Amino acid sequence: MKIEKNYFYNLIRILLGAVFIFSGITKIVNPLKFAQDILNYQIVSETISFWIALILPWLELICGIFLITGILIRGSSFLISCMLFIFIFFVLSVLVRGEQIDCGCFGFISHKVSWTLLMQDSILFLLSLIILISSMKNFKKG
């Protein structure tokens, strides 16, 4: 597919893709740690945490690669937006409950859930929406 020749758009696309590739790899190396991190949020059951931990990191990695290479860009930007929306919900629920848990964001360099993290996720979510909307506009033109 043709990638729009807009520097801002390309910059966001590559940046977002790189973040998700990195995030995916750090979780792929230790799926059980990630499963425990998900479980610590106390939102989903042990079984769901396990399956999410097996599949989500690969989803992040593939979406990141596709976003950078421009393959299935609408689908990957849509999925990234959905993932970020869910992450925001998880983080917000922990902040509202006033708990202090490990966010599980980047595997071994993970840190505690905080308002800064919520802001980071929100910015990434906005960036993913820009990519999604731009790619949909491209589709309309084409």
Next chain:
Amino acid sequence: MRRFLRIVKESTLIIVIASIIGVFINIQLIKKYVNYEFKGGFISFERNLLPPEISIYEAEELFQREEALFIDARPEEEFKKGHILGAINIPVNSISSPEDLKNIGIPHDKLLITYCEGGDCKSSYYLAYYLQKAGYKKVKVLSGGWPAWFENGLPWNKD
């Protein structure tokens, strides 16, 4: 409508690819999960650091002699409802690494006994494991946890 359909199709394809790879790569973990090997939680305990258990009777003796510090691994709200007299609360979900436990003022020479909700609860094991990793040599897990202590009419209080 056509573009939304396209997004759904692309997303489904990506999810299918990720699921196939995820399942294929982690097939060994899935086998272990099916065999209930993670019943004790997802963190794999190193064999030499597996936290030993202590019976409610032994724990009671140590409590009477004030030779042990009891650590409640349950969430704060559960701890406030009722806990072993003199116990401190370290909710296991507040710990992300053993480093978090290194400078919290727990004496190194005292026996530490962790406990949680009883049944097949795992948080006391995690906490004991993390404490051992943080350098505490004498750590045990209370068998039966809080319900066993409470049902035996042993001293407790609430905050």
